[in-house]
Amino acid sequence: MIDFINVTKEYSDTAALSNVSFHIDNGEFVFIVGHSGAGKTTMTKLLLREEKVTEGQILVDGIDVTELSARNIPHYRRKLGMVFQDFRLFKDKTAYENIACIMRAVGTPGREIRNRVPALLRTVAIEDKAKHFPSELSGGEQQRVALARAIANNPDIIIADEPTGNIDPEMSIEIMNLLMRINTLLGKTVIVVTHDLGLVARYGHRVIRLEGGKLDSDISLSGEDSENAVLGGMNNE
Numbered sequence: 346m347i348d349f350i351n352v353t354k355e356y357s358d359t360a361a362l363s364n365v366s367f368h369i370d371n372g373e374f375v376f377i378v379g380h381s382g383a384g385k386t387t388m389t390k391l392l393l394r395e396e397k398v399t400e401g402q403i404l405v406d407g408i409d410v411t412e413l414s415a416r417n418i419p420h421y422r423r424k425l426g427m428v429f430q431d432f433r434l435f436k437d438k439t440a441y442e443n444i445a446c447i448m449r450a451v452g453t454p455g456r457e458i459r460n461r462v463p464a465l466l467r468t469v470a471i472e473d474k475a476k477h478f479p480s481e482l483s484g485g486e487q488q489r490v491a492l493a494r495a496i497a498n499n500p501d502i503i504i505a506d507e508p509t510g511n512i513d514p515e516m517s518i519e520i521m522n523l524l525m526r527i528n529t530l531l532g533k534t535v536i537v538v539t540h541d542l543g544l545v546a547r548y549g550h551r552v553i554r555l556e557g558g559k560l561d562s563d564i565s566l567s568g569e570d571s572e573n574a575v576l577g578g579m580n581n582e
């Protein structure tokens with residue numbers, strides 16, 4: 346469970362988030378939308394404890410993220426799997442090694458790594474590219490490796506910040522389908538930050554809209570309703 350309780354984040358000269366509150370249940374799939382500068386990435390940074398709130402409280406599965414000591418942050422972060430617009434793979438490592446190394450980093454036994462990495466690569470349908478370096482993979486393929494890496498250490502929550510920002514529309518749908526499967530089949534909580542309202546309309550679910558650092562709306566819709574609501578809001582984008 347994730348709770349933002351009256352969260353305000355001020356950078357030196359900017360209020361990036363103002364008094365934002367919401368609750369996300371385990372196993373939910375949530376889109377976060379809003380104009381550039383609305384505070385979306387700030388929200389993910391606060392969740393990761395890369396930044397600290399100015400006021401308010403963030404609770405994740407009962408852990409008070411705002412009060413975490415530096416010593417406890419690495420362990421807390423294992424709850425979260427991150428996916429970024431620019432993939433952030435290690436350029437000097439193969440697809441296989443990109444996943445294996447972060448499993449090693451948390452002390453996973455070698456035998457388990459040798460079993461699990463091929464299975465993860467199969468999950469994202471890229472097992473034939475295991476030995477490829479990022480420069481030898483398309484954007485969509487790199488993002489699939491990044492997704493496999495994000496779930497490798499079995500986090501409870503996946504946060505994707507503009508995961509389809511650098512890939513073509515067809516591959517975007519593929520990535521979204523994978524995120525949906527991670528949600529439905531593995532039961533992970535999935536949070537997707539996106540500008541792509543067409544994608545949001547297509548998938549529906551819950552949509553939290555930030556505007557100028559404030560929570561503008563929080564709606565749960567499905568099917569045609571979501572298409573109308575989201576595409577209706579598109580005129581303002």
Ligand SMILES: Nc1ncnc2c1ncn2[C@@H]1O[C@H](COP(=O)(O)OP(=O)(O)OP(=O)(O)O)[C@@H](O)[C@H]1O
Pocket residue numbers: 356357358359360361379380381382383384385386387388
């Ligand atoms: N480190 C920082 N120092 C100062 N201001 C910052 C910092 N990071 C973000 N901001 C400001 O906070 C506001 C929210 O930024 P944020 O990155 O959260 O927006 P966003 O919704 O992710 O936008 P985009 O869609 O363009 O990625 C912006 O006005 C931004 O300029």
Ligand SMILES: [Mg+2]
Pocket residue numbers: 385386387
């Ligand atoms: Mg952003």
